[in-house]
Amino acid sequence: MKRQWVFAFEEGDGKNKMLLGGKGANLCEMTQIGLNVPPGFTLTTEACQAYLEHDELPKGAWEEVLKSMKDLEKKTGKQFGGTDNPLLISVRSGSSMSMPGMMDTILNLGLNKATLQGIIKLTNNPRFGYDAWRRFIQLFGKIALGVEDKHFDDAMAAMKKKVGVADDVDLKAEHLSELADQFAQIIEANTGKPFPEDPYKQLEIAIGAVFRSWNGKRAIDYRRQFKITREMANGTAVNICTMVFGNMGNDSGTGVGFTRNPGTGENMIYGEYLVNAQGEDVVAGIRTPKAIAEMEHDMPEIYRQLLELHNRLETHYKEVQDFEFTIERGTLYCLQTRNGKMNAAAMVRTSVEMFKEGLITKEKALMRIDPAMLEQLLVPQLSPDFRGKPLATGLPASPGAASGKIVFDADTAESRGMAGEKIILVREETKPEDIHGFFQAQGILTSRGGKTSHAAVVARGMGKPCVSGCEAIHINDIKRSATIGDTTLHEGDVVTIDGGNGNVYAGEVPTVQAEFSHDMETLLKWADQVSRLKVMANADTPEDALRARGFGAMGIGLCRTERMFNATDRLPIVQEMILAESIEERQAAIDRLLPIQRADFKGIFKAMKGLPVTVRLMDPPLHEFLPTAAQLELEIAHLHHLRDSLKALEELPETLKLLNPKLYMQYADGLTKLGRSMTDFKEGHLEEDVIHKKEKTLKKVRALSEVNPMLGHRGVRLGITYPEIYSMQIQAVLEAAALCAREGIEVHPEIMVPQVATVEELVRIHSYVKRIHKVVELTHGIKVDVKFGSMLEVVRACLRAGRMAQDAEFFSFGTNDLTQATFSFSREDAENKFLPGYVEAGILVDNPFEVLDQKGVGELMKLAVSEGRKTNPDLKVGICGEHGGHPGSIAFCHSIGLTYVSCSGPRVPIARLAAAQAQLMETGGAVTKNA
Numbered sequence: 001m002k003r004q005w006v007f008a009f010e011e012g013d014g015k016n017k018m019l020l021g022g023k024g025a026n027l028c029e030m031t032q033i034g035l036n037v038p039p040g041f042t043l044t045t046e047a048c049q050a051y052l053e054h055d056e057l058p059k060g061a062w063e064e065v066l067k068s069m070k071d072l073e074k075k076t077g078k079q080f081g082g083t084d085n086p087l088l089i090s091v092r093s094g095s096s097m098s099m100p101g102m103m104d105t106i107l108n109l110g111l112n113k114a115t116l117q118g119i120i121k122l123t124n125n126p127r128f129g130y131d132a133w134r135r136f137i138q139l140f141g142k143i144a145l146g147v148e149d150k151h152f153d154d155a156m157a158a159m160k161k162k163v164g165v166a167d168d169v170d171l172k173a174e175h176l177s178e179l180a181d182q183f184a185q186i187i188e189a190n191t192g193k194p195f196p197e198d199p200y201k202q203l204e205i206a207i208g209a210v211f212r213s214w215n216g217k218r219a220i221d222y223r224r225q226f227k228i229t230r231e232m233a234n235g236t237a238v239n240i241c242t243m244v245f246g247n248m249g250n251d252s253g254t255g256v257g258f259t260r261n262p263g264t265g266e267n268m269i270y271g272e273y274l275v276n277a278q279g280e281d282v283v284a285g286i287r288t289p290k291a292i293a294e295m296e297h298d299m300p301e302i303y304r305q306l307l308e309l310h311n312r313l314e315t316h317y318k319e320v321q322d323f324e325f326t327i328e329r330g331t332l333y334c335l336q337t338r339n340g341k342m343n344a345a346a347m348v349r350t351s352v353e354m355f356k357e358g359l360i361t362k363e364k365a366l367m368r369i370d371p372a373m374l375e376q377l378l379v380p381q382l383s384p385d386f387r388g389k390p391l392a393t394g395l396p397a398s399p400g401a402a403s404g405k406i407v408f409d410a411d412t413a414e415s416r417g418m419a420g421e422k423i424i425l426v427r428e429e430t431k432p433e434d435i436h437g438f439f440q441a442q443g444i445l446t447s448r449g450g451k452t453s454h455a456a457v458v459a460r461g462m463g464k465p466c467v468s469g470c471e472a473i474h475i476n477d478i479k480r481s482a483t484i485g486d487t488t489l490h491e492g493d494v495v496t497i498d499g500g501n502g503n504v505y506a507g508e509v510p511t512v513q514a515e516f517s518h519d520m521e522t523l524l525k526w527a528d529q530v531s532r533l534k535v536m537a538n539a540d541t542p543e544d545a546l547r548a549r550g551f552g553a554m555g556i557g558l559c560r561t562e563r564m565f566n567a568t569d570r571l572p573i574v575q576e577m578i579l580a581e582s583i584e585e586r587q588a589a590i591d592r593l594l595p596i597q598r599a600d601f602k603g604i605f606k607a608m609k610g611l612p613v614t615v616r617l618m619d620p621p622l623h624e625f626l627p628t629a630a631q632l633e634l635e636i637a638h639l640h641h642l643r644d645s646l647k648a649l650e651e652l653p654e655t656l657k658l659l660n661p662k663l664y665m666q667y668a669d670g671l672t673k674l675g676r677s678m679t680d681f682k683e684g685h686l687e688e689d690v691i692h693k694k695e696k697t698l699k700k701v702r703a704l705s706e707v708n709p710m711l712g713h714r715g716v717r718l719g720i721t722y723p724e725i726y727s728m729q730i731q732a733v734l735e736a737a738a739l740c741a742r743e744g745i746e747v748h749p750e751i752m753v754p755q756v757a758t759v760e761e762l763v764r765i766h767s768y769v770k771r772i773h774k775v776v777e778l779t780h781g782i783k784v785d786v787k788f789g790s791m792l793e794v795v796r797a798c799l800r801a802g803r804m805a806q807d808a809e810f811f812s813f814g815t816n817d818l819t820q821a822t823f824s825f826s827r828e829d830a831e832n833k834f835l836p837g838y839v840e841a842g843i844l845v846d847n848p849f850e851v852l853d854q855k856g857v858g859e860l861m862k863l864a865v866s867e868g869r870k871t872n873p874d875l876k877v878g879i880c881g882e883h884g885g886h887p888g889s890i891a892f893c894h895s896i897g898l899t900y901v902s903c904s905g906p907r908v909p910i911a912r913l914a915a916a917q918a919q920l921m922e923t924g925g926a927v928t929k930n931a
């Protein structure tokens with residue numbers, strides 16, 4: 001069948017944006033539902049592809065254009081190139097994806113010396129005619145012929161100077177006429193050819209130029225930036241549209257509008273217009289437009305037409321519209337419409353209100369919002385009026401904005417934070433032992449590390465803003481200062497970080513607090529009614545748990561016990577446990593930890609009363625709780641030096657003190673600066689003790705050191721080597737549950753084992769649980785139900801899922817580790833060295849640590865789910881890696897039949913919406929954007 005290259009607005013399929021582009025499809029659709037659109041037609045994106053391939057229009061296309069022009073003449077009663085009633089047209093770009101301002105549009109095409117006179121006679125307005133004429137030459141020269149704007153601007157400036165006016169509108173017809181002649185000369189001088197007077201020649205050149213603008217640098221960069229693929233948009237259409245004139249006097253004008261306020265969602269036309277102006281003037285900002293609200297008073301009849309347009313657009317599109325209009329002598333024309341881009345608050349409000357108005361269904365209300373957008377509403381943001389320049393930019397590692405005084409270590413962050421100061425913790429990179437500093441800081445800033453560095457992951461978990469890898473910052477720990485370019489910041493100076501975009505600002509920038517609006521509650525309640533997947537939260541403390549519950553978490557899917565170990569009051573006991581030389585010594589330390597852990601769990605169970613709490617037994621290798629060898633070596637050397645100096649000092653004849661007190665003081669001073677005051681050091685008589693202890697620790701650190709800690713002695717392997725550690729944790733969970741139950745608090749504890757690779761590991765830990773469960777039941781006189789399950793984060797465990805499920809009531813995929821294991825990538829190395837390059841080169845589409853690798857890791861998950869459910873049909877399966885909060889991964893988890901996803905508290909609302917959308921997509925409740 002012969003391909004059709006051109007569609008009249010009366011004829012084109014309004015749904016076919018791929019073929020007609022968004023603008024073209026909507027011009028067709030609006031025409032067909034009877035809105036006042038100037039007549040026109042669309043050349044397809046297929047014509048564009050053909051043009052770009054062969055550098056000329058495909059066979060038959062030009063004939064179709066000519067025929068369509070004849071039709072246009074019939075519809076409008078005007079002639080293209082005619083002198084009595086000339087037809088002028090615009091030649092407008094538009095692809096299936098909106099790329100605002102990236103491609104070109106030419107207005108007033110068809111003007112030449114002869115048609116111009118027709119226009120002037122017809123409008124009886126020479127100024128209007130010459131203005132349109134000089135605009136056309138300029139636009140055509142720039143876009144179709146590639147003449148630099150600067151030449152025209154210079155000529156315009158010279159003309160204004162000559163006439164003695166400041167504003168374009170003050171130029172008279174004769175000035176504009178002279179200017180048009182100059183413009184034509186500019187074109188001839190720059191292209192070597194006279195300005196094309198033949199309207200059909202103009203049309204042919206313009207169509208080619210618009211098609212070519214698809215491959216302009218601007219457009220290509222834009223598509224790369226916003227990841228617009230060929231499947232999403234392949235070429236631009238060209239829309240030929242009869243010109244209507246907003247610059248025909250004070251009953252004419254032009255403007256842009258939203259059917260609802262895109263900042264708040266309020267149901268009121270929002271936008272701007274200019275009286276007596278052409279479309280480009282609004283955008284160009286030459287004159288200050290008026291708010292549409294003023295139109296009601298200034299042009300009541302037009303305002304009535306605008307309200308009608310508003311209603312008809314919304315009832316038809318069932319979506320907020322962003323539209324362009326022109327008024328020609330009292331008649332309103334709609335020139336474009338598309339779905340309005342709004343901020344998250346407006347999306348949520350319009351979803352709820354449009355449902356209540358009966359405009360859309362609940363399903364559509366849920367489907368139309370991109371879940372990731374909700375993030376804006378869940379964390380503090382910089383005040384929208386702020387326009388300052390950042391000092392530096394790092395990676396947007398955890399969203400939200402925060403201001404505070406900078407400090408360079410966790411202890412200072414803790415002490416100053418507890419004293420009520422607002423703190424930003426600034427480190428080269430953070431370590432697990434910095435955790436107490438996180439608790440007291442408003443935000444975290446690091447100069448090294450990626451979006452999945454320790455700082456980033458922990459900050460996200462806590463819902464605190466974090467900028468990581470801000471390489472421009474150079475931290476000087478000794479001077480307690482940091483430099484960024486020429487700026488030096490001292491400890492205590494205030495900075496503001498924006499974890500949403502990675503910016504760092506000097507001083508305090510006002511922020512606006514997140515608010516969980518009533519509309520948001522409503523929307524998420526609808527989401528929960530729809531979803532099959534449950535949404536749980538990762539939370540390690542009662543505070544985090546409560547917050548997550550506030551976000552609608554249906555339980556805790558991952559409670560990491562080691563975070564509790566890192567608190568300042570516990571770390572020494574944990575270290576004692578690790579350094580213990582005998583079982584008795586170890587047990588003594590463990591006995592001290594038991595009540596602490598029990599209290600921790602009690603707090604969390606209380607916060608989550610009535611909901612399940614999944615506690616993961618200790619996971620990281622022991623050396624993570626000890627200082628590094630390098631740090632210890634430094635400290636020991638320092639202490640040795642101190643001790644030797646002290647000895648030397650003591651040996652100095654007392655007379656030195658008498659003879660040269662100044663020298664003596666200097667010496668003593670030097671010692672003080674070494675770190676400890678002399679009296680402290682002497683009085684404590686600790687020196688040998690301290691050195692000895694540190695040396696012992698160093699020995700242990702060396703003994704524990706691993707070539708590859710990620711694959712080393714961690715998780716269940718520790719539980720097997722040191723049964724007393726896991727036993728204590730299990731006992732703490734079960735006793736806490738029993739104590740809560742006694743107090744009448746409904747508890748649903750679940751115990752989860754990390755890093756399981758073999759069935760036997762799981763069976764052994766299960767036997768601990770069974771045994772301790774019995775003991776606790778006897779000693780506390782109350783039976784609490786506990787579920788027992790396994791993390792699936794080792795490849796072998798996935799392969800053995802069928803057998804594992806006989807001993808596990810639930811599985812939880814730890815997709816961070818599982819991804820590492822599946823790819824054999826060590827995450828830090830991968831992300832720092834080759835992953836970005838892989839993504840750039842297209843070897844991988846995404847960083848698999850950010851976006852779940854459905855084809856590989858996902859395949860293992862599918863296998864584990866189906867094998868597991870074969871032997872245990874009631875098996876609960878969840879995911880607790882960071883992927884659990886990513887909408888795309890959530891859809892996948894839904895599709896393979898997981899029971900729940902678990903993510904950081906602040907991502908819970910996002911996950912709730914994503915879970916509902918996954919269900920709607922599956923059941924076909926999905927509604928396309930313009931249905």
Ligand code: ADP
Nearest residue numbers: 090092093101105241242243244279280324326
């Ligand atoms: P963009 O995609 O950059 O918005 P458009 O094709 O929508 O480009 O054109 C830009 C502006 O030019 C429109 O907003 C409108 O004001 C004006 N315009 C385009 N076509 C016409 C026309 N036929 N009559 C009057 N004004 C037009």
Ligand code: MG
Nearest residue numbers: 023324335336
């Ligand atoms: Mg437009």
Ligand code: MG
Nearest residue numbers: 793814816817
């Ligand atoms: Mg893990």
